[in-house]
Amino acid sequence: MTERILEVENLTIDIPVPSGILHAVQDISIHVDRGETLCIVGESGCGKSLTSLAIMDLLPKKAIRQAARLELADESIFGISERRMSDIRGNRMSMIFQEPMTSLNPAYTIGDQLTEALRRHRKVSRGEAKDRAVFLLEKVGITAAASRLGQYPHQLSGGLRQRVMIAMALMCGPDLIIADEPTTALDVTIQAQILHLLAELQREFNMGLILITHDLGVVARIADRIAVMYAGQIVETGSAAQIFTEPLHPYTRGLLDCIPIPGKTQRGAHLGAIPGIVPSLVGQMPGCHFASRCPLVDDHCLAGAVPLFDHRDTNRSIRCLRADNEDTQKISQEGVA
Ligand SMILES: Nc1ncnc2c1ncn2[C@@H]1O[C@H](COP(=O)(O)OP(=O)(O)OP(=O)(O)O)[C@@H](O)[C@H]1O
Numbered sequence: 001m002t003e004r005i006l007e008v009e010n011l012t013i014d015i016p017v018p019s020g021i022l023h024a025v026q027d028i029s030i031h032v033d034r035g036e037t038l039c040i041v042g043e044s045g046c047g048k049s050l051t052s053l054a055i056m057d058l059l060p061k062k063a064i065r066q067a068a069r070l071e072l073a074d075e076s077i078f079g080i081s082e083r084r085m086s087d088i089r090g091n092r093m094s095m096i097f098q099e100p101m102t103s104l105n106p107a108y109t110i111g112d113q114l115t116e117a118l119r120r121h122r123k124v125s126r127g128e129a130k131d132r133a134v135f136l137l138e139k140v141g142i143t144a145a146a147s148r149l150g151q152y153p154h155q156l157s158g159g160l161r162q163r164v165m166i167a168m169a170l171m172c173g174p175d176l177i178i179a180d181e182p183t184t185a186l187d188v189t190i191q192a193q194i195l196h197l198l199a200e201l202q203r204e205f206n207m208g209l210i211l212i213t214h215d216l217g218v219v220a221r222i223a224d225r226i227a228v229m230y231a232g233q234i235v236e237t238g239s240a241a242q243i244f245t246e247p248l249h250p251y252t253r254g255l256l257d258c259i260p261i262p263g264k265t266q267r268g269a270h271l272g273a274i275p276g277i278v279p280s281l282v283g284q285m286p287g288c289h290f291a292s293r294c295p296l297v298d299d300h301c302l303a304g305a306v307p308l309f310d311h312r313d314t315n316r317s318i319r320c321l322r323a324d325n326e327d328t329q330k331i332s333q334e335g336v337a
């Protein structure tokens with residue numbers, strides 16, 4: 001029996017900029033079940049971070065957020081008071097950012113920050129909070145955990161700081177963790193360790209996890225489902241197996257051509273790259289957003305907005321009129337406005 005942790009329906013984010021309205025996120029629907037990892041992938045600027053900030057209600061002030069539904073475990077978290085939201089944030093859902101120093105306060109010890117994260121939301125004694133902090137520091141692989149409590153963030157390496165951030169995100173036992181490029185600032189070898197740690201903890205604590213990462217190798221290993229974003233829209237969703245074994249959208253195929261496949265790609269061989277650049281998101285964009293870069297583009301693709309279709313496979317969707325499958329071919333022939 002699956003338990004829905006997060007339900008996002010038709011999320012749209014517009015940002016007024018000097019040249020007009022930037023349609024940063026357009027009509028995105030995602031969901032996460034308990035114990036499930038959803039990876040969001042896509043090129044820089046496609047709206048991944050704004051989507052996660054919108055769920056946490058941490059968007060920049062000028063951004064305009066709309067949604068048909070935004071629910072955390074059946075409770076609406078859209079249009080609720082800031083007081084209620086700050087009760088939920090860091091408690092029932094936590095976020096891990098790329099740069100731990102943006103979330104860790106250099107002026108306080110690790111111990112103070114971890115215990116505060118729990119005591120803000122729970123009536124526990126200082127001793128109980130400290131015990132949980134030590135327990136979680138050990139869980140995230142920090143040795144001599146008790147002695148670390150008195151240290152300040154600057155006394156730790158980048159990798160250790162990110163482990164502390166993960167421990168902090170877990171302090172209240174959240175239902176959902178959103179990790180936005182949590183390791184990009186770290187050495188490559190440490191990146192993989194931390195992402196695997198996150199995946200292990202997600203399983204052990206049976207949480208929902210949204211992971212945003214550029215590392216498709218990691219996505220292949222830890223995602224249950226994948227949402228591929230392009231220029232503010234979801235262009236394809238499916239299970240990790242579906243996306244990696246049979247990518248349908250030309251953009252997804254292009255993305256996957258860009259990663260080396262162990263044992264297959266020759267060392268030094270040039271990886272695939274998608275020619276062209278992401279279109280501007282300011283103003284209305286008629287037709288398929290990927291049209292200018294798509295090898296399959298035809299007149300239908302430019303005629304009007306392309307909806308996200310349910311694919312014949314269960315739980316899979318694609319925003320393309322031309323992808324090589326029966327459903328989309330049929331739709332393409334019939335013509336869809
Ligand atoms: N505060 C802001 N003001 C104006 N535009 C913004 C603002 N924040 C983000 N954007 C724009 O919104 C779009 C989506 O940004 P977002 O940060 O969500 O992308 P992303 O997918 O997370 O990219 P990256 O992979 O580089 O982190 C981009 O075009 C970006 O320039």
Ligand SMILES: [Mg+2]
Pocket residue numbers: 048049050180
């Ligand atoms: Mg981002």
